[in-house]
Structures are given as C-alpha cells and as structure tokens.
Amino acid sequence: MRFNTKKFYELAKSRGFEAADLVISQGHSLSASVYHGEIESYSEENTIDATARGIINGKLGACVTEKFDSDTVNFMIDSIEKTARVIETTDPVIIFKGSEKYRRGNYYDKSLFEIPFEEKKKILFEIEKKLFAYDKRINEVASVSYSESCSEETLTNSYGLKLKIKKSDFSIVAQITVKEKGEIRSDYEVFAGNNLKEFDVDAFVKSLADKTLKKLGGTQCESKKYPVILNPECSATLLRAFLSSTNAEDVQKNSSLFIGKLGQQIASKKLTVTENPLAKNIFFNYFDDEGVAITKKDIVKKGVLQTYLYTLETAAKDGVEPTGNGYRGAGKASAGLGYIIVKPGRKSEKELVSSIKEGVYITDLEGLHAGMNARSGNFSLQAQGFMIRDGKFSEPLALITVSGNLVEMFNNIKDVGSNAKFLVQGRASCPSFSIKKLFISGK
Amino acid sequence: MPSKSAYLNILNTALSTGGDYAEIYIEEKISQAVSIENGKVDASTVGKTYGAGIRILQGVNSVYGYTNEVTTKGLLKLAKSLSNSFNGKQVLMVESLKTKHIKNNHKILEPLSEVSSEDKINYIRPAEKVMHKYDKRIVRTKSGFMNSKSVITIVNSNGFIIHDEKERGRVILSCIASDGEKYESAFEGPGAMSGFEHFKNNVDIVKLANDAAKAAISMLSAKDCPSGKMTVVIGNGNGGVIFHEACGHSLEATSVSKNLSVFSQKLGTQIASPVVSAVDDGTITNAWGSNNIDDEGNKTERTVLIENGILKNYLVDIVGGRRMNMRPTGCGRRESYKYEPTSRMSNTYICNGKSTPEEIIKATKLGLYAKTLSGGSVNPATGEFNFGCSEAYIIRDGKICEPVRGASLIGTGGEVLMNIDMVGNDCERSNGMCGSVSGFIPVDIGQPTIRVQNILVGGNGGELK
Numbered sequence: 074m075r076f077n078t079k080k081f082y083e084l085a086k087s088r089g090f091e092a093a094d095l096v097i098s099q100g101h102s103l104s105a106s107v108y109h110g111e112i113e114s115y116s117e118e119n120t121i122d123a124t125a126r127g128i129i130n131g132k133l134g135a136c137v138t139e140k141f142d143s144d145t146v147n148f149m150i151d152s153i154e155k156t157a158r159v160i161e162t163t164d165p166v167i168i169f170k171g172s173e174k175y176r177r178g179n180y181y182d183k184s185l186f187e188i189p190f191e192e193k194k195k196i197l198f199e200i201e202k203k204l205f206a207y208d209k210r211i212n213e214v215a216s217v218s219y220s221e222s223c224s225e226e227t228l229t230n231s232y233g234l235k236l237k238i239k240k241s242d243f244s245i246v247a248q249i250t251v252k253e254k255g256e257i258r259s260d261y262e263v264f265a266g267n268n269l270k271e272f273d274v275d276a277f278v279k280s281l282a283d284k285t286l287k288k289l290g291g292t293q294c295e296s297k298k299y300p301v302i303l304n305p306e307c308s309a310t311l312l313r314a315f316l317s318s319t320n321a322e323d324v325q326k327n328s329s330l331f332i333g334k335l336g337q338q339i340a341s342k343k344l345t346v347t348e349n350p351l352a353k354n355i356f357f358n359y360f361d362d363e364g365v366a367i368t369k370k371d372i373v374k375k376g377v378l379q380t381y382l383y384t385l386e387t388a389a390k391d392g393v394e395p396t397g398n399g400y401r402g403a404g405k406a407s408a409g410l411g412y413i414i415v416k417p418g419r420k421s422e423k424e425l426v427s428s429i430k431e432g433v434y435i436t437d438l439e440g441l442h443a444g445m446n447a448r449s450g451n452f453s454l455q456a457q458g459f460m461i462r463d464g465k466f467s468e469p470l471a472l473i474t475v476s477g478n479l480v481e482m483f484n485n486i487k488d489v490g491s492n493a494k495f496l497v498q499g500r501a502s503c504p505s506f507s508i509k510k511l512f513i514s515g516k
Numbered sequence: 517m518p519s520k521s522a523y524l525n526i527l528n529t530a531l532s533t534g535g536d537y538a539e540i541y542i543e544e545k546i547s548q549a550v551s552i553e554n555g556k557v558d559a560s561t562v563g564k565t566y567g568a569g570i571r572i573l574q575g576v577n578s579v580y581g582y583t584n585e586v587t588t589k590g591l592l593k594l595a596k597s598l599s600n601s602f603n604g605k606q607v608l609m610v611e612s613l614k615t616k617h618i619k620n621n622h623k624i625l626e627p628l629s630e631v632s633s634e635d636k637i638n639y640i641r642p643a644e645k646v647m648h649k650y651d652k653r654i655v656r657t658k659s660g661f662m663n664s665k666s667v668i669t670i671v672n673s674n675g676f677i678i679h680d681e682k683e684r685g686r687v688i689l690s691c692i693a694s695d696g697e698k699y700e701s702a703f704e705g706p707g708a709m710s711g712f713e714h715f716k717n718n719v720d721i722v723k724l725a726n727d728a729a730k731a732a733i734s735m736l737s738a739k740d741c742p743s744g745k746m747t748v749v750i751g752n753g754n755g756g757v758i759f760h761e762a763c764g765h766s767l768e769a770t771s772v773s774k775n776l777s778v779f780s781q782k783l784g785t786q787i788a789s790p791v792v793s794a795v796d797d798g799t800i801t802n803a804w805g806s807n808n809i810d811d812e813g814n815k816t817e818r819t820v821l822i823e824n825g826i827l828k829n830y831l832v833d834i835v836g837g838r839r840m841n842m843r844p845t846g847c848g849r850r851e852s853y854k855y856e857p858t859s860r861m862s863n864t865y866i867c868n869g870k871s872t873p874e875e876i877i878k879a880t881k882l883g884l885y886a887k888t889l890s891g892g893s894v895n896p897a898t899g900e901f902n903f904g905c906s907e908a909y910i911i912r913d914g915k916i917c918e919p920v921r922g923a924s925l926i927g928t929g930g931e932v933l934m935n936i937d938m939v940g941n942d943c944e945r946s947n948g949m950c951g952s953v954s955g956f957i958p959v960d961i962g963q964p965t966i967r968v969q970n971i972l973v974g975g976n977g978g979e980l981k
Contacts, residue, residue, distance in 0.1 A: 108774070155560075257778075257897055296979070328692045443891040454902070473926075474972065512978075514972060
C-alpha cells in the first residue's frame with residue numbers, strides 16, 4: 074500500500090501543526106553466503122518505512138512506522154501530537170525551508186542488478202575454493218557472503234521541499250581462520266562498491282589470506298612506550314573517535330573536548346581532514362536528514378579545527394549556518410560526520426617503518442565500544458600487530474593493548490603516510506599515521 | 517493477517533522445491549521512548565515495527581526473506597521467490613495447522629504500553645534531579661524511559677500457529693562529569709520484562725542515580741590505570757559481562773557447530789576452574805532477557821552450561837542442532853523480523869560460590885578491583901576478549917584504595933575461566949543489550965564477585981606498584 078503523503082500534510086495542517094516533515098525510505102536487497110561448497114543461506118528483503126515529525130506549539134513530536142494501511146496517517150498524526158505535548162525544552166525547533174542550492178545526484182547503477190544472481194554466487198564459490206587452496210594452514214573459511222541493495226529515500230516537508238536520492242551497492246565479506254601448532258588466528262575482509270567489475274577475486278583472497286597468515290606466531294611484547302604506526306584502518310578508527318567531539322551539541326552542553334577550540338590547534342600540523350560526502354562512492358549523499366545541502370568542507374586544516382558539526386537546532390543556538398551534518402533516527406537530529414578524506418603525506422609506509430629502530434605497527438583494534446572513552450579521549454584497546462625492529466617488520470604481536478589519550482596522540486603525529494586507502498568500515502580515505510609514542514602493554 | 521488456509525498455502529509454496537522445514541514469523545511492535553536532558557523533557561517518540569520473515573530449511577542450509585507487506589499476496593510472493601533457491605521436488609506437505617497457546621509466565625499488572633508519558637516522566641524526574649544536584653561538576657544528565665510491546669505469530673511446518681505477546685521496559689540514567697579538562701561518564705540501565713509496578717516497587721532509581729553520579733565524579737579524580745598482568749577482582753552484577761563475552765558467545769551453536777569456537781568438541785571436559793558453574797536461563801520470571809518462547813517457537817529453558825568447571829551443554833538453535841545433531845535449547849533469538857534467528861544467550865550468569873566479597877578483597881594483596889565493566893567483545897575463533905572498566909580501584913593489602921581510569925581487561929576465554937580462583941556468594945544480575953549476527957537483543961548478565969589471577973590489564977599508568 075502506498076503512503077498518502079498529501080493526506081498526511083492536509084491532516085497535519087488541519088490539526089494546527091506549524092510545520093511537518095516526512096522521510097519515506099524504501100529498500101530492496103538480496104544476499105547469499107557460502108559454506109563448504111554450498112549456499113548456506115540466502116536472503117531477500119523488501120522494506121519501507123516512514124518517519125515523520127511535526128511542530129505543535131513550538132514543540133517537536135515524532136513517529137516512525139512500518140505499517141501501511143488506511144489508519145497509518147491518523148496513527149502518525151496522533152503520535153506526533155502526543156509526543157510533542159510532553160516536550161519541555163525551549164531549544165529552537167526547526168523544520169527547514171531548504172538550502173539555496175543542492176548538488177543533486179544519485180549513486181545508482183542498474184547494471185549491478187542486471188547481472189544474474191547466479192553469477193554472483195559463482196564469485197563466492199570461487200573465493201571459498203581459492204582461499205582453501207591458498208595455503209594449507211587456512212583451516213576454515215567461516216563464511217563468504219555477498220549482498221546487494223537498492224534504496225530510495227524521499228524527504229518532503231510542509232514548506233514544499235522535496236529531495237530524493239537513489240542508491241545501489243554491493244558488498245562481499247569473507248572470514249577465515251588459520252591454524253598452526255594449535256594456535257588459531259582469524260580475520261575478515263570487506264569489499265564494497267557498486268560496480269562488480271571493480272572486484273578482483275585474486276586480490277581479495279590474497280589480501281585476506283596474507284594478513285591472517287602473518288598473524289601466526291603472535292606473542293606479547295614488553296610493556297612500555299613505543300613509537301607506533303597505525304595502519305590506515307586503525308588510523309581512521311581513532312580519527313573518527315577523536316572527531317566525534319566536533320558535535321556542536323556536546324560543545325554547547327559542556328561535554329566536548331573541543332570547547333573553545335574553534336580556530337585553535339587541536340592536532341599536529343600534519344593532520345588535514347576534509348569531509349566530502351559528495352564524493353561518488355557508497356557513502357554519497359547530497360542532503361542531510363534535516364534537508365540541509367551537503368557540501369565539501371575542511372574539518373581540520375594543518376591541525377587547526379575549522380568547524381563544529383551542526384544540526385538546524387544547534388546552528389540556530391550559535392547563530393551560524395547548519396553544516397549539513399544532521400542525522401536522525403526518529404525525532405531530534407544529532408550531528409554526525411560523513412565520508413572523510415585525510416590528506417596523505419609524502420612518505421610511503423615503508424619509509425615510515427624504516428625510520429623506527431624499535432616500535433610497534435598496529436593492524437587491529439578491538440572493543441571500541443568498551444575501551445574507548447571518546448568524551449574524555451582516553452582509550453585502552455585490545456590490539457594486534459607487529460614489532461618493528463631496525464626499520465623492518467618483525468614478529469607478530471597478539472593480545473596486547475594500546476592505550477593513550479586521543480588529544481595527546483593526535484598532537485603527537487610524527488608523520489602521515491602517502492598510502493591513502495578507501496575504507497568501508499572507517500567511512501574514510503585514510504593513510505597510516507606514525508605516532509611518536511604510545512603505551513603498549515603485553516608481557 | 518492471512519487466514520489459516522492462506523498460511524497453509526504460503527508454507528506449502530515455500531516447501532515446493534524440496535525444503536524440509538518452513539516458518540513464517542510475523543511481528544507487530546509498538547515502541548515508546550521519552551527522555552529528559554538537564555532537567556527538561558527533550559524528546560519523545562513513538563514507533564511501529566511491522567513485518568514478516570519467512571525461512572525455509574533444507575538440511576543445514578537456509579533461505580530467509582522479509583517484507584513489510586504482511587498480506588497473503590505479499591507473503592506468497594516472498595515464499596515463491598525464496599523457494600526458487602532450491603530446485604528439488606516437494607518432500608513435505610503441511611496438511612493442517614493447530615493453534616498452540618503459550619502460557620504467559622511473566623505477570624504484568626500495569627502494562628507500560630498503557631502508562632502515559634507523563635507518568636513515566638514523573639517516575640524518572642527525581643532520579644534525574646539527584647544526578648543533576650549531586651555535584652557541581654556533573655555537567656550534563658540524560659535520563660529516559662523506553663518500552664515496547666510485541667505481538668508475535670509463528671507459523672511453522674510442524675503444523676503449529678503460535679501466538680506470543682511480550683512487553684519490556686527500561687530506564688536509562690546517564691551523566692557526564694567534568695572538571696573543565698577531563699570528562700567521565702556513568703550509566704545505569706535497569707530493565708525488565710514486566711509492568712510499571714516492577715519499576716515503582718522493585719527498582720530504587722534514586723539510589724541508582726546517586727551511584728551513577730558518584731561513579732562519574734569518583735573517576736574524574738582517578739589516575740591512569742597501571743598496566744600489566746595482575747590479580748583482578750571483578751564486581752558482582754555487571755561484571756558478568758566477562759562471562760558473557762569470554763565464554764557465553766563461544767558456547768553458541770553459531771560458532772560451535774562450525775568448529776569455529778575454542779569450545780567446539782569440548783563437552784564433558786574441564787574448561788573452567790572447579791569453582792565455576794554457569795547457567796543460561798531464559799525462564800526467569802519478569803527478567804529482562806527472558807521470553808515465554810524463543811523466536812523459533814520453542815519454549816525457553818534453563819540450560820546448565822558449566823558445572824564445577826565441566827562443560828555440560830551448548831546454546832543450540834534449530835539449524836545449529838541439525839549441524840551438531842543436538843536438541844535445540846529454546847535459544848533461537850532475533851532482534852526483529854529483519855533477522856534470521858540464531859543461537860543466543862538470554863539471562864546468563866556465574867552461580868554463587870562460597871566466599872563473601874569481603875573475604876575476596878581481603879585475600880588480595882595487590883591487584884585491581886574492576887567494580888563496573890562497560891562492555892566488551894570477543895573473537896569466538898581465538899577466544900580473545902576485551903572489556904573496558906568504567907569504575908575501577910587498586911587493591912592494596914586487602915583494601916580497596918585509589919580509583920583508576922581507562923583500564924581494560926584482555927585475555928582468552930579458555931584461560932580466564934581456568935584462572936578464576938575465588939567465587940563470591942553475592943550473585944546479582946544486570947541488564948544489557950547484546951549485539952550479534954541476529955541483531956541487538958535484551959540480555960541479562962550476572963555473577964557474584966569473582967577473582968581472576970593473571971589477567972592482562974591495559975592502561976596508561978605504567979607498572980602497578
């Protein structure tokens with residue numbers, strides 16, 4: 074059943090809503106995974122949901138639903154009224170009239186769906202087979218999975234704003250365990266994009282197998298401070314945790330590391346970070362969840378903080394323009410960071426490593442939700458990696474922790490590598506960071 | 517909602533290409549949430565989840581699909597499309613369906629779905645005030661009440677239509693303390709599968725609010741935690757996350773059945789120190805992680821996992837059971853119709869031992885007292901886990917001394933279980949959300965105070981002296 078948008082706005086108006094908005098999201102996806110030469114699971118998803126907000130007497134009410142029948146509009150309007158009634162805060166409440174200009178676009182390629190699903194399954198079988206054949210120490214391929222999706226989102230509001238985006242993408246994920254002399258190590262690899270031709274089976278298999286096999290023989294190093302190099306994945310992970318303090322709401326509510334730091338040095342001069350969700354990749358977007366146009370902007374330039382991230386509400390409080398960083402679940406928006414690009418340095422990763430006599434190279438960080446206190450900047454995280462000895466990679470390290478403080482760490486960046494990598498999980502293009510000293514616990 | 521004959525048609529369509537089991541899972545859920553920030557109600561939302569999933573099994577292989585179009589037409593279309601994954605002949609035909617009535621073991625007097633937002637706000641406001649006024653250095657407080665009511669219908673090729681209803685509620689109390697430079701936060705989140713009466717009569721939220729504010733302020737003056745291998749005493753209640761992560765996940769059929777767990781093929785062997793017994797119990801009355809039935813339609817159970825150090829059982833769902841040739845233990849769970857169910861924990865805890873918590877502290881010369889853990893994660897293949905400590909102290913000469921911050925505990929499940937040398941008699945459960953392949957689900961974790969020898973503690977404070 075289609076959602077009756079017209080009826081929604083008419084009813085909102087007749088109930089005295091000052092303004093209202095509505096986001097309709099639709100998605101379709103297929104996925105399959107292979108285990109021991111068979112399709113172990115296959116799934117198919119069709120979803121639609123509507124998220125609506127309304128302003129009544131200057132208060133914001135909100136509702137989300139997945140049920141579409143003759144009662145849907147009434148249910149939503151009633152729920153918005155009911156939820157708005159209890160709001161007490163006098164913070165500004167805004168439904169947006171629209172930005173002057175939008176860089177409209179989609180990230181959609183229908184040719185992905187024209188390739189028969191059987192072809193995609195074949196890729197999975199091929200990956201599994203090649204992984205098992207790669208090295209006899211690969212004792213299990215836990216799963217190899219493919220998923221593709223197509224989604225469409227339409228944002229409208231009572232001021233007549235209408236924004237629409239259509240996206241398609243696929244991802245391939247494989248996880249293996251390797252075993253030698255009773256020791257087990259595991260790792261996984263992710264690839265995502267929207268053009269299947271860009272996927273290279275052999276490169277994927279090699280990357281996963283090599284990085285997992287290299288972990289065998291993991292030991293603990295002596296506990297002390299070491300010069301540390303973070304691989305691109307770990308660099309992006311810690312950078313995103315650091316930049317979470319750019320949320321203007323936290324600054325306004327006295328709970329951010331970056332209070333009073335706008336225009337100030339917050340990190341080493343080597344660090345320049347640009348946010349660009351307009352880049353044509355799986356993270357593409359041209360309007361945020363409040364309907365504000367997204368633009369490319371510097372977040373940190375040569376270590377200096379260029380902007381906080383604003384929603385409509387927090388921007389109005391500070392008397393500035395919203396930055397297109399509004400994300401919302403059901404009700405109020407909060408600010409978040411889109412796709413970021415870290416400016417690469419001049420030195421290759423090899424050069425970074427060769428300058429260290431004794432140090433640690435980190436390849437994995439675990440348990441961010443437990444060991445990272447981004448608000449205070451303190452972290453103590455389970456890690457894996459390698460010793461660096463005399464400028465070269467040496468023995469693998471397992472069950473170590475790396476700890477420190479994000480502010481100190483980002484001020485202690487010695488170098489940024491030239492090895493920028495597109496990171497699906499880090500939502501970033503990021504190279505390796507070389508850090509002067511971080512505390513590593515092991516033995 | 518489709519009729520009985522429509523369900524038969526959908527199931528038989530799903531089975532038309534050789535599937536040996538089919539199941540329809542329909543979910544309608546209303547969620548309500550209201551929150552107060554710095555003393556004022558700042559957000560309130562209502563959400564409705566509505567959809568259906570269809571699963572077809574052929575041996576240990578499965579196909580799964582879901583849709584919001586919960587009509588005969590929508591489900592038939594999905595069943596047809598999913599059945600295309602197999603290319604055999606029909607081996608099973610469902611002839612009739614019988615409605616199974618599920619007894620509700622979790623009595624509710626005042627359903628939260630019928631309590632007004634105003635009443636919920638009035639309930640949490642005093643706690644919010646306590647945090648706010650505790651100390652000038654509490655710079656931000658946020659509290660909330662969230663609850664949901666789900667109506668579930670499971671129709672399967674064993675010939676049953678099963679209806680279940682459940683309501684859960686949870687209070688969230690959080691605060692941030694700052695001295696202008698450092699920030700520390702604390703959190704309490706009591707939840708239950710019960711009505712408003714439970715919160716009013718059994719939950720002392722003012723005390724919890726006070727505990728949260730106290731913890732945040734206490735951590736503000738804490739020094740960086742030392743690092744290295746130490747004797748660690750882990751507090752009761754929420755400390756149970758260590759068993760949940762370090763051991764519980766590795767006992768789920770999801771990883772055990774594929775030989776991906778360090779505890780695969782270890783039934784009947786000693787995997788923990790003899791002072792350790794542990795249980796997963798999905799039947800505890802009104803508990804946050806309980807259910808009448810699991811999301812595969814099987815009655816929840818009390819499963820003894822470890823008894824005096826010996827591995828007694830795994831957590832087994834239908835597919836895992838087929839792979840392992842074991843009976844399902846009523847633990848097939850999922851976040852919503854958007855997930856295929858798999859083996860998950862419910863209320864998992866280490867059973868009481870003989871020592872008092874005071875005796876355990878007193879017997880420890882130098883070590884760490886990890887009072888509250890903030891969560892963690894595990895790699896079931898290697899058993900390697902990590903936890904963060906949100907509140908921790910150094911133990912010196914049998915006494916709890918200075919607070920330390922930024923501590924994390926690292927180790928492997930196999931090792932830590934063997935290294936537990938003292939178990940207290942003060943078992944408590946604590947409520948949380950567990951994330952895994954079938955989404956985020958409510959679970960209880962729990963334990964008495966325990967002592968573990970030789971855990972690697974990560975921190976920024978150098979060697980423990």
